[in-house]
Amino acid sequence: MAATSATSQTRRRSGSSQCCGLPADTSPEAIVRATERLEELVRLRADPALWIEANLWIRNKRKRVIPLVLNWAQREYYQHRTSRDIILKARQMGFTTLICALFFADTLLQSNTTSVMVAHDFDSAERIFRIVQLFWERLPDSEKAEAGKPRFSNRREFLWPKINSHFYIGTAASLTFGRGQTINNLHCSEFAFWPRPEEALIALTEAVPSDGRIILESTANGRGNYFHALWTEATDGEARFAPHYYVWFESPEYTARVTKREEREIMGNLTPEEARLVKQYQLTAGQIKWRREKRRDLFKQEYPEDDVTCFLASTRSVFDLEALQRMAARIGAEPAPKSLATIPKRSGRPVPVAPARLLVWRKPEQGKEYVIGADVGEGLPGGDASCAVVLERRSGEQVAELHGRVAPDRFGHLLDALGRWYHRAQVAVERNNHGHSTLNTLRNVRHYPRLYYHVRYDAR
Numbered sequence: 001m002a003a004t005s006a007t008s009q010t011r012r013r014s015g016s017s018q019c020c021g022l023p024a025d026t027s028p029e030a031i032v033r034a035t036e037r038l039e040e041l042v043r044l045r046a047d048p049a050l051w052i053e054a055n056l057w058i059r060n061k062r063k064r065v066i067p068l069v070l071n072w073a074q075r076e077y078y079q080h081r082t083s084r085d086i087i088l089k090a091r092q093m094g095f096t097t098l099i100c101a102l103f104f105a106d107t108l109l110q111s112n113t114t115s116v117m118v119a120h121d122f123d124s125a126e127r128i129f130r131i132v133q134l135f136w137e138r139l140p141d142s143e144k145a146e147a148g149k150p151r152f153s154n155r156r157e158f159l160w161p162k163i164n165s166h167f168y169i170g171t172a173a174s175l176t177f178g179r180g181q182t183i184n185n186l187h188c189s190e191f192a193f194w195p196r197p198e199e200a201l202i203a204l205t206e207a208v209p210s211d212g213r214i215i216l217e218s219t220a221n222g223r224g225n226y227f228h229a230l231w232t233e234a235t236d237g238e239a240r241f242a243p244h245y246y247v248w249f250e251s252p253e254y255t256a257r258v259t260k261r262e263e264r265e266i267m268g269n270l271t272p273e274e275a276r277l278v279k280q281y282q283l284t285a286g287q288i289k290w291r292r293e294k295r296r297d298l299f300k301q302e303y304p305e306d307d308v309t310c311f312l313a314s315t316r317s318v319f320d321l322e323a324l325q326r327m328a329a330r331i332g333a334e335p336a337p338k339s340l341a342t343i344p345k346r347s348g349r350p351v352p353v354a355p356a357r358l359l360v361w362r363k364p365e366q367g368k369e370y371v372i373g374a375d376v377g378e379g380l381p382g383g384d385a386s387c388a389v390v391l392e393r394r395s396g397e398q399v400a401e402l403h404g405r406v407a408p409d410r411f412g413h414l415l416d417a418l419g420r421w422y423h424r425a426q427v428a429v430e431r432n433n434h435g436h437s438t439l440n441t442l443r444n445v446r447h448y449p450r451l452y453y454h455v456r457y458d459a460r
Helices: 003-020 028-046 048-055 072-080 095-109 122-137 141-147 197-205 226-235 260-268 272-281 285-294 321-332 408-421 435-445
Strands: 057-059 065-067 084-089 114-119 151-153 157-160 165-171 185-189 213-218 242-246 338-340 357-360 370-375 386-392 398-404 426-429
Touching: 048 072, 048 095, 057 122, 072 084, 072 095, 072 242, 084 226, 095 114, 095 122, 095 141, 095 157, 095 165, 095 185, 095 213, 114 122, 114 197, 122 165, 185 197, 197 226, 213 226, 226 242, 260 285, 272 285, 272 321, 370 408, 370 435, 386 408, 398 408, 408 426, 408 435, 426 435
Parallel strands: 084 213, 084 242, 114 165, 114 185, 185 213, 370 426
Antiparallel strands: 057 065, 151 157, 157 165, 338 357, 357 398, 370 386, 386 398
């Protein structure tokens, strides 16, 4: 969707169109008007958002067909989009419609383009198909002529033979569409609800070239799934996807009408959680009223207020979720940890940690004792990461964290350096599976002085 290529292609198409259909009136005024129309056409096609708002129509919540005008969330994402994005959002903010429009514009304005939108279920795929169908039905005749007459199939597919561009809509349960083709634009809708997300994403992304676009978008669906893992990676700075997060109260739509009397009553009788939201985010009485009317079990999942509790809200937790939210807010207000590329040593060269990462909240302090707990993963790109947490022994405060997909034996070398830096901290490594390799490195290669040993007792 690069503006340069879109503009150059527009000039080629528009230029040929103008040459074939010069106005009968060749007066200077007519030529000026024709030139202005051509310049406007080039301007619109150079910016997808302008082209979208000038040409596309949607069906709104009141079932009225209206021109597509980007709302605040759509415009915010449009201005900050990259070629690899992951979006965590509230329900019904218009992201599917926006992505449909962006891909539709790219497919028509750039010949030889294949766009694929994958929904989590059949009904959602049908809704997406109807959005794209309406785009085409209401498209101005001049734009239709540029693309040529499309071919439709029963698989929710659009094909424009004249420009050799395709638009597929499918479901995560059936990924046979577009097989064997290069995918220039890929949208994975409600990705957290896909049946086999990791397997499906690998199959799809292999077809997307480095200059293609991939968008993962979803509401939260609990912790521990692949969407949650990818979101955590993105927010931790791992560069596969750029994170984009949108909360419900940023939308002007999510508010209720209140009278002056209602406003006084609402703001004078806030719960502790509501008071925190008003203070932290300057929520209005209308937003608090709307929130109260919408409250139900999965409210925080479907209308997130932060990117932590929305993942907690859909799980059956034995803990008080509001207490966890308060804790998360308190931790979030603390200074961010420093990311170190190496582990310092008292003598010799520091030890590089890449491709793992080391986060440090507090460096080792004189007179304090530390302990390290470690869980070892297999270290493969698609497998579990290894993780070590450094705690100050007396207070239990976490002061550092080592995390990454590294080989178990190398993880032992990193733990050795980390433990020695934190005053020869006692290191406890989970010893099952890959932990045996890490422990062997610590015991027999690095000769680490303070390992935790699990003592087994006999019947006596």
